[in-house]
Amino acid sequence: MSGRPASRPVFLPILAAFTIWAVGFLALYGLQATGCRLGWQDAELLPGVTHLRLALCLLLAGLAAAVVAVVLRLRRLPAGFARTVGLAVSLAAAASTLFSFSGVFWLSLC
Amino acid sequence: MAGCGGDLSALDPAGPFAESIARLWWAMLLGAIPLFALVVGLFLLTVLRPGFGRRLSAKGWIVAGGLALPLPVLTALLGYALFQGEYRLGRPGSEALRVEARARMGQWSFAYPDTPGAPVTVGVLHLPAGRLVEITVTSEDVIHSFWVPRLGGKIDAIPGHETRLRLLAEAPGTFGGVCAEYCGVSHTDMRFTVRAHEAGRYAAELAKAETGAE
Structure with a gap:
């Protein structure tokens, strides 16, 4: 019996970065609401930098790193539809991650 | 229009x-x-x-x-x-007069912790004109939303949680308020009135305010 070689689904590299964005969106909102409830916005680590803001900034940094990791991984794929579209979508997700979530640096949190 | x-x-x-x-x-x-x-x-x-x-x-x-x-x-x-x-x-500040808004299905009630002796009013919110007021909003049952369109934005009233909204009426007058989040069959009846009084007469007007719905 000869089966077709196992192949990676095409949609995975295309969806990966924006899936991270969507998970990040939920996680940021959840962390913000939980932090506000627990009073993390009142505990200052440095002047003007509260525990909650630091936690949100670290989460955003982690999200950005994850999206960049997806971009780097996609660049190693062989040329083709998945690589071309996946790279374009992932770069859009990287820009969107920084653009949409940059409010954690300066907006009122609670 | x-x-x-x-x-x-x-x-x-x-x-x-x-x-x-x-x-x-x-x-x-x-x-x-x-x-x-x-x-x-x-x-x-x-x-x-x-x-x-x-x-x-x-x-x-x-x-x-x-x-x-x-x-x-x-x-x-x-x-x-x-x-x-x-x-x-803004920022929660001591310069703002505090008012507590409590929602329950079909009704808003308002308490005035910074005005000693003031009654709890139902369906009517009394404010001093020209002074910053911070409304602390909460709910007894489901999620509602406090909204006085001519004075400020909306804020959700969430059971077990307090949200805050700042209002300022520039001049004495009467303004309409509504629940801006569908909250059940009584949603459309959940209107209230905001009365902004001259600052000097605010305490006196509030003291003689009716506590029941008007």
């Missing part, structure tokens, strides 16, 4: 916070009009003058229409909206 007036009109602001929301609304309208005209104009040109669209490649249309056109406009509007939001949110 009938919706632009009346005591529930967000386009007829009676205080700085509502004015900031109205300004944002006008800014968004003014941003939308040229964009709408441009998109419809280009559409009509491609229909009425065949071949017009070929002056730009398919990629060019995507970059121009999908990135170059919306990104600067949306970025500017988002930035403006966020700065206006920060202005309205």
Whole structure:
């Protein structure tokens, strides 16, 4: 019996970065609401930098790193539809991650 | 245009916070009009003058229409909206008069912790004109939303949680308030009245206020 070689689904590299964005969106909102409830916005680590803001900034940094990791991984794929579209979508997700979530640096949190 | 007036009109602001929301609304309208005209104009040109669209490649249309056109406009509007939001949110401060709004299905009640001896009023919120007021909002049952369109923005009333909203009425007057989150069959009845009194007469007016619904 000869089966077709196992192949990676095409949609995975295309969806990966924006899936991270969507998970990040939920996680940021959840962390913000939980932090506000627990009073993390009142505990200052440095002047003007509260525990909650630091936690949100670290989460955003982690999200950005994850999206960049997806971009780097996609660049190693062989040329083709998945690589071309996946790279374009992932770069859009990287820009969107920084653009949409940059409010954690300066907006009122609670 | 009938919706632009009346005591529930967000386009007829009676205080700085509502004015900031109205300004944002006008800014968004003014941003939308040229964009709408441009998109419809280009559409009509491609229909009425065949071949017009070929002056730009398919990629060019995507970059121009999908990135170059919306990104600067949306970025500017988002930035403006966020700065206006920060202005309205402000910081909890001792200079604000505190009022507590408590929602339950079909009814709003208001307590005045900074005004000793003031009764709890139902269906009527009393404010001093010209003074910053911080409303602490909560709910006894389901999620409601506190909204006085002519004085400020909306804030959710959440069971077991306190949210805050700042209002300021520039002059004495009567304003309408509503529940802005569908909360059950009594939702449409969940209106209330805001009475802004002259600051000097506020305590006296509040002291003789009725506690029951009016």
